[in-house]
Amino acid sequence: MAKIFVTRQIPTQGIDLLKNAGHEVVVSSKDGVLTREELLAQVKGVDAILPLLTDKMDSEVMDLAGKQLKVIANYAVGYDNIDVKSATERNIIVTNTPNVLTESVAEHAIGLILSLAHRIVEADQFMRDGKYVGWEPMLFLGNDLVGKTLGLVGFGRIGAEVAKRLYDGFNMKIVYYDTRRNEDLEKQFNMQFMELNDLLKTADFVSVHVPLLPTTKHLLGAEQFKLMKKTAYLINTSRGPVIDETALVEALKNKTIRGVGLDVYEAEPKMAEGLAELPNTVLTPHTASATEETRGAMSELAAKNIIAVLGGQPAITQVVLKYLINP
Numbered sequence: 001m002a003k004i005f006v007t008r009q010i011p012t013q014g015i016d017l018l019k020n021a022g023h024e025v026v027v028s029s030k031d032g033v034l035t036r037e038e039l040l041a042q043v044k045g046v047d048a049i050l051p052l053l054t055d056k057m058d059s060e061v062m063d064l065a066g067k068q069l070k071v072i073a074n075y076a077v078g079y080d081n082i083d084v085k086s087a088t089e090r091n092i093i094v095t096n097t098p099n100v101l102t103e104s105v106a107e108h109a110i111g112l113i114l115s116l117a118h119r120i121v122e123a124d125q126f127m128r129d130g131k132y133v134g135w136e137p138m139l140f141l142g143n144d145l146v147g148k149t150l151g152l153v154g155f156g157r158i159g160a161e162v163a164k165r166l167y168d169g170f171n172m173k174i175v176y177y178d179t180r181r182n183e184d185l186e187k188q189f190n191m192q193f194m195e196l197n198d199l200l201k202t203a204d205f206v207s208v209h210v211p212l213l214p215t216t217k218h219l220l221g222a223e224q225f226k227l228m229k230k231t232a233y234l235i236n237t238s239r240g241p242v243i244d245e246t247a248l249v250e251a252l253k254n255k256t257i258r259g260v261g262l263d264v265y266e267a268e269p270k271m272a273e274g275l276a277e278l279p280n281t282v283l284t285p286h287t288a289s290a291t292e293e294t295r296g297a298m299s300e301l302a303a304k305n306i307i308a309v310l311g312g313q314p315a316i317t318q319v320v321l322k323y324l325i326n327p
């Protein structure tokens, strides 16, 4: 019987799978993110860890856990919280939860786009404040999506699902930037590949779908915002540090760009000073994958990865090191 440490209560599907496979499962009883000390105190002697994206998994954690540690199954598709190189050196398999959350995150990104374009959050607040005194021709004028250009920065699974929905369903033009081209989907979505600067000059909506890597940290900052149209909206459902958030607040204040929809922040759970006071922002608390269906599926996939590895089988969705070095 192997011992598995789950760093936070997650939907029970995965926990049940692990228990039914005969493993001893310890779920952190704390209602909150474990402090570093609490985390270190509980990993000793475990065969598997199921951490959240807020738990830093570095060589110290791995060495403290001990040589029997075989798998770290992240409860997230992003794995910038895990030192994959140190894990690989110690023969520890790292897994993530791709695919199961792709559509949910794509829907959320589109939700942010629609909220901004149709000014839904501002208008909702206006109603609640009792300010609606009668129909007005010029009240809360926003923008249509139809005919506008969507610029996707990063074209992996999630970017592709956003493209599909906004091309097929909303008649948007799609341009994209990535380190790799996808010529099949270029044809399918009548989509144009562009270098980042050209995309920023062209797009009416810029939606970010890259992993956080040394090469994507502050990919978008003051210089890039200046290239964007003054009427453009920026949406980020990937990782906060991809955007220089302090520069973003300045760009919004100076009307360099029109608005922003964020699900992720540079120093979560904090926000850059001034961000929350700006009207042209829609802000959600890193909940793009937070649907009952998706969080349940993530729980199952993380558990299945652990069960596979502990059973001597290949992981279902292993994080591969080469992707980190040469994305």
Ligand code: GLV
Binding pocket: 053, 075, 076, 077, 078, 079, 101, 238, 289
């Ligand atoms: C959420 O941010 C994830 O990476 O799954």
Ligand code: GLV
Binding pocket: 077, 098, 099, 102, 155, 156, 157, 158, 159, 209
């Ligand atoms: C995430 O899984 C992506 O590839 O976009």
